[in-house]
Amino acid sequence: MSEFKNRITVSIYDQHYTIVGQDEPSHIRYVAGLVDERLREISRYNSGLDTSRKAVLTAVNIMDDYVKLKEDYERLLHQLEAEGQKHD
Amino acid sequence: MSEFKNRITVSIYDQHYTIVGQDEPSHIRYVAGLVDERLREISRYNSGLDTSRKAVLTAVNIMDDYVKLKEDYERLLHQLEAEGQKHD
Numbered sequence: 001m002s003e004f005k006n007r008i009t010v011s012i013y014d015q016h017y018t019i020v021g022q023d024e025p026s027h028i029r030y031v032a033g034l035v036d037e038r039l040r041e042i043s044r045y046n047s048g049l050d051t052s053r054k055a056v057l058t059a060v061n062i063m064d065d066y067v068k069l070k071e072d073y074e075r076l077l078h079q080l081e082a083e084g085q086k087h088d
Numbered sequence: 089m090s091e092f093k094n095r096i097t098v099s100i101y102d103q104h105y106t107i108v109g110q111d112e113p114s115h116i117r118y119v120a121g122l123v124d125e126r127l128r129e130i131s132r133y134n135s136g137l138d139t140s141r142k143a144v145l146t147a148v149n150i151m152d153d154y155v156k157l158k159e160d161y162e163r164l165l166h167q168l169e170a171e172g173q174k175h176d
């Protein structure tokens with residue numbers, strides 16, 4: 001992490017995007033690569049959709065993963081708290 | 089969760105999408121609502137972009153959240169394992 005903003009150009013689904021943020025360039029490239037993969041995967045099964053609709057469906061799928069991971073995360077957090085209380 | 093597939097129509101950024109999956113309709117609507125919010129937020133700061141680019145950037149932001157939450161999740165998992173070993 002740096003206090004300066006990084007400005008990185010990535011390619012997603014054959015389009016260039018300039019991403020500005022405080023994250024490391026390697027992190028930004030990794031995240032962009034994952035989105036590119038997911039978009040290409042959606043496209044294989046929905047070739048009739050335009051790019052905008054494919055990208056929205058990709059965002060929906062990633063958000064679905066996020067919400068489910070968040071539930072798992074909170075379950076783990078409660079488990080860790082209970083574990084801590086058990087040995088107080 | 090049901091073994092049957094649900095078929096839900098949601099509205100994201102004023103477009104309708106039919107989402108098919110085994111998740112509860114309420115979960116699908118919740119996830120779609122979150123994506124709609126994020127897409128509108130991106131649009132406020134990038135009004136010059138077309139919808140397809142806005143949607144890809146939305147997907148990038150959500151994936152960024154996912155990757156960071158995944159790191160937190162794994163940190164917690166290791167902590168829980170260490171906690172368990174401490175009291176073995």
